[in-house]
Amino acid sequence: MKIGFIGLGIMGKPMAKNLLKAGYDLTVNDLVKEAVDELVAAGAKAASKEEIGRTCDLVMTMVPNSPQVKEIMLGEHGVANYMRPGTTFIDMSSINPIASREIAAALAEKGIEMLDAPVSGGEPKAIDGTLSFMVGGKKEVFEKFKPVLSAMGSSVVLCGDIGAGNTTKLANQIIVALNIAACSEAFTLAKMAGVDPQLVFQAIRGGLAGSTVMDAKVPMMIEGNFKPGFKIDLHIKDLNNALECGHAVGAPLPLTSIVQDFLYNLHKDGRGQDDHSSIANYYAKLSGINIGK
């Protein structure tokens, strides 16, 4: 099986390397020549998007958002123009599930199957090959390509039909953003009411308020360390997709809407490259105090 891999960014590069390590025949493409050269040095071939379309049995993308996936696959010189019927496309980008379905419908007309397979876990897990894949698509397509995804991830779960991977990812990102905001709001109140946030953390983390977000992010807020991690600007992109998807299906998103407003305010303040735990700084700006020192 020949695999074409488009998008060698922070995530895509280590993911492609893990496919090479697993022995797959890999052809890569990216706008950044250095990224392509690095993969070629590791054993991949380099090719144009047209050549990838003509020669590969499976095409994979790992790019920023829906418009990039649409342009790469369905644009004037899009890869799908050159792919044969019976081939498959797997998009691992985190995009709007509505867009995933639109792309899948366009590909289906050409006899091309598709899975949406966004990941969680970030760069460290991309390097280790321990990402979590949330997948949408037909069960038989999923089963056929699960080994390919397993070369890059330790958890590969079919969540439903096409779009279900990205829908699940959006649900995940909503809960993470809102729980970070909840911790920011609660710990800011505690600090302003004169209680040491570290003692609050110790007192409540074992109870019903406890969460992976609390354990991972509240110590960062207390230390005043906002090194990413997962960046505010990327969370803005994910919540935009959640809001677009919610508006399309009629889902109420009152809290997501407000927290997105917090994120845009942080971006405006130059904090777009901060870790998303920097939501605490929105509360610091309003209150005049930091949770940490």
Added chain:
Amino acid sequence: MKIGFIGLGIMGKPMAKNLLKAGYDLTVNDLVKEAVDELVAAGAKAASKEEIGRTCDLVMTMVPNSPQVKEIMLGEHGVANYMRPGTTFIDMSSINPIASREIAAALAEKGIEMLDAPVSGGEPKAIDGTLSFMVGGKKEVFEKFKPVLSAMGSSVVLCGDIGAGNTTKLANQIIVALNIAACSEAFTLAKMAGVDPQLVFQAIRGGLAGSTVMDAKVPMMIEGNFKPGFKIDLHIKDLNNALECGHAVGAPLPLTSIVQDFLYNLHKDGRGQDDHSSIANYYAKLSGINIGK
């Protein structure tokens, strides 16, 4: 040491029984005669509030909210009128920490020490004697009475000066309410976008979105089981205290304010006695679909 215990409700009754089991000399008082009789049958003495004030070394209350604590202790025939200097008051109710400080200040003028010691864990842990106490007050007073609290709880943590127990409890209740709302919002979106909530739950619970709230409450939402647990009406009381406290100290509470609005709407719809996971029903009302069947 003679202990007076006022407030034999759902929580207070089993807590008082655990003090008797631990061998404490207990005198009780409550508006409900049956509750008093039950404790007398278990070995307690019954007495008026005045007699409790005159005879006890330690007075404890477990009542609904700040006004009840103030009335019982500082009202015209309040217990504090009869307590001797050198005695101690421990309020285990969940109240506004500002009120805890006001009561402590009034008692200090009479030479009476005070701890605020709200609990989490609910009726089952009150019965088992495994409550978590979050305590505010002077360290030496805390150390002296920690064994009394330990007869009713498995975790007894000093969080800071007077009011710190209730402040910590409010932080806990904010995070719990907001995380339940976050899960409700995210799972409603997933369901409306055509994805099985059970598969979303399985896919994301092990990652950054995972929490004790998700594990405890999302299965209830999926089953459509809103049997308490912790009631909407009690969470309304706690968030009112959080908002009052926040307004007093100038803390921004944008998300708490909105989720409190959800809770009042559920109360209006006759869901005040539901478990707080019923926040999912606010989203069901807006969206026209249930997360569960």
